[in-house]
Amino acid sequence: xxxxxxxxxxxxxxxxxxxxxxxxxxxxxxxxxxxxxxxxxxxxxxxxxxxxxxxxxxxxxxxxxxxxxxxxxxxxxxxxxxxxxxxxxxxxxxxxxxxxxxxxxxxxxxxxxxxxxxxxxxxxxxxxxxxxxxxxxxxxxxxxxxxxxxxxxxxxxxxxxxxxxxxxxxxxxxxxxxxxxxxxxxxxxxxxxxxxxxxxxxxxxxxxxxxxxxxxxxxxxxxxxxxxxxxxxxxxxxxxxxxxxxxxxxxxxxxxxxxxxxxxxxxxxxxxxxxxxxxxxxxxxxxxxxxxxxxxxxxxxxxxxxxxxxxxxxxxxxxxxxxxxxxxxxxxxxxxxxxxxxxxxxxxxxxxxxxxxxx
Amino acid sequence: xxxxxxxxxxxxxxxxxxxxxxxxxxxxxxxxxxxxxxxxxxxxxxxxxxxxxxxxxxxxxxxxxxxxxxxxxxxxxxxxxxxxxxxxxxxxxxxxxxxxxxxxxxxxxxxxxxxxxxxxx
Numbered sequence: 490x491x492x493x494x495x496x497x498x499x500x501x502x503x504x505x506x507x508x509x510x511x512x513x514x515x516x517x518x519x520x521x522x523x524x525x526x527x528x529x530x531x532x533x534x535x536x537x538x539x540x541x542x543x544x545x546x547x548x549x550x551x552x553x554x555x556x557x558x559x560x561x562x563x564x565x566x567x568x569x570x571x572x573x574x575x576x577x578x579x580x581x582x583x584x585x586x587x588x589x590x591x592x593x594x595x596x597x598x599x600x601x602x603x604x605x606x607x608x609x610x611x612x613x614x615x616x617x618x619x620x621x622x623x624x625x626x627x628x629x630x631x632x633x634x635x636x637x638x639x640x641x642x643x644x645x646x647x648x649x650x651x652x653x654x655x656x657x658x659x660x661x662x663x664x665x666x667x668x669x670x671x672x673x674x675x676x677x678x679x680x681x682x683x684x685x686x687x688x689x690x691x692x693x694x695x696x697x698x699x700x701x702x703x704x705x706x707x708x709x710x711x712x713x714x715x716x717x718x719x720x721x722x723x724x725x726x727x728x729x730x731x732x733x734x735x736x737x738x739x740x741x742x743x744x745x746x747x748x749x750x751x752x753x754x755x756x757x758x759x760x761x762x763x764x765x766x767x768x769x770x771x772x773x774x775x776x777x778x779x780x781x782x783x784x785x786x787x788x789x790x791x792x793x794x795x796x797x798x799x800x801x802x803x804x805x806x807x808x809x810x811x812x813x814x815x816x817x818x819x820x821x822x823x824x825x826x827x828x829x830x831x832x833x834x835x836x837x838x839x840x841x842x843x844x845x846x847x848x
Numbered sequence: 849x850x851x852x853x854x855x856x857x858x859x860x861x862x863x864x865x866x867x868x869x870x871x872x873x874x875x876x877x878x879x880x881x882x883x884x885x886x887x888x889x890x891x892x893x894x895x896x897x898x899x900x901x902x903x904x905x906x907x908x909x910x911x912x913x914x915x916x917x918x919x920x921x922x923x924x925x926x927x928x929x930x931x932x933x934x935x936x937x938x939x940x941x942x943x944x945x946x947x948x949x950x951x952x953x954x955x956x957x958x959x960x961x962x963x964x965x966x967x968x969x
Contacts, residue, residue, distance in 0.1 A: 523910070783913070
């Protein structure tokens with residue numbers, strides 16, 4: 490059954506067009522994706538991102554459990570900080586990419602991708618039991634809502650709801666720091682994080698408070714369409730596009746997220762990743778199309794008529810008005826400025842490799 | 849949502865319109881709204897032939913790719929070259945500046961009136 494966010498009726502009222510994503514019915518756009526995109530780059534936009542999971546891990550071994558199931562170093566994370574990380578399987582392939590918050594010495598929250606919350610909760614519980622660790626794992630996804638407020642004016646917008654949330658000190662938060670207020674049990678967390686490349690905040694609030702907070706945020710409502718074009722301009726990964734568990738299994742090294750793999754920590758998949766580190770055949774690159782056309786997920790990448798890779802994401806960049814994309818190519822064609830061709834409806838179009846961000 | 853459906857045009861079930869007087873072809877207000885921001889339109893060259901119900905071009909929005917289907921058999925006598933640089937005109941003025949091709953044709957067959965088209969959407 491499809492899940493819908495606590496803001497479902499507000500989106501209907503705004504006339505949002507919805508799409509199914511990760512088992513959730515979510516707004517894809519309210520009006521024009523380009524306009525929503527521009528609002529975030531130039532002013533401020535708000536996104537309902539309640540489809541992302543919220544998983545809370547509490548207990549004396551909460552940090553150890555999360556450390557052993559994610560690639561980054563959770564024990565090195567101070568209370569009040571969050572970091573980007575990945576979850577890999579025993580062979581070192583990406584299962585998910587997540588944000589991990591250190592809530593307290595014995596308390597973590599992590600945010601898996603849409604639809605992965607149930608599986609991640611099971612994964613954490615099973616491993617906790619297997620390793621005899623003291624940690625309770627709670628799926629808070631449906632008890633909370635999550636709103637991203639992104640753009641150069643995001644601080645002003647979020648400050649207007651700071652009293653409601655019971656938070657202060659927003660302006661002194663550094664990137665990847667968070668603070669929390671009244672609803673600390675279920676949510677009430679405001680972090681200076683995001684998926685757009687702009688200044689911004691992400692708010693986890695009690696499901697019952699989501700509507701009040703949303704309405705008080707003076708920002709352009711933005712859908713998943715703009716969220717996708719914004720992240721693509723930054724070269725951020727989208728689970729399902731840049732990696733999946735079927736035909737596109739990728740190690741963090743290939744996907745360009747090796748910077749969140751800390752081999753000095755012990756985690757599931759660590760040894761496999763250490764072995765793979767120097768054995769990467771394909772790498773994720775950004776590219777700009779130099780002819781008219783729009784690259785799309787699944788299009789072939791060629792060099793002189795020979796297949797060297799595949800497009801994982803592509804769009805017409807609303808900021809640049811140029812077609813951009815991400816794709817996996819053989820490492821010999823992955824260097825900056827390498828000339829490649831993207832096959833658009835049987836026609837190879839000239840493109841050059843360019844390391845994101847594109848803007 | 850109220851969509852503009854000019855009475856003087858004829859329509860396809862795939863949401864193209866043709867002006868029977870000029871032979872100009874485009875997509876409907878409903879279609880541009882469904883597609884969202886249009887970023888790319890690929891059209892045939894002048895002198896190419898088109899066939900009723902067959903794809904004559906491709907339209908892409910930020911999220912989607914779609915074929916454009918010709919309402920009639922005929923020959924392309926003019927192409928809206930401005931759409932190459934300003935595909936968004938299909939969104940802003942689907943029946944005016946957002947026209948796509950002008951076709952020299954002999955007959956129309958199986959197309960919908962404005963009233964019939966309204967019943968389709």
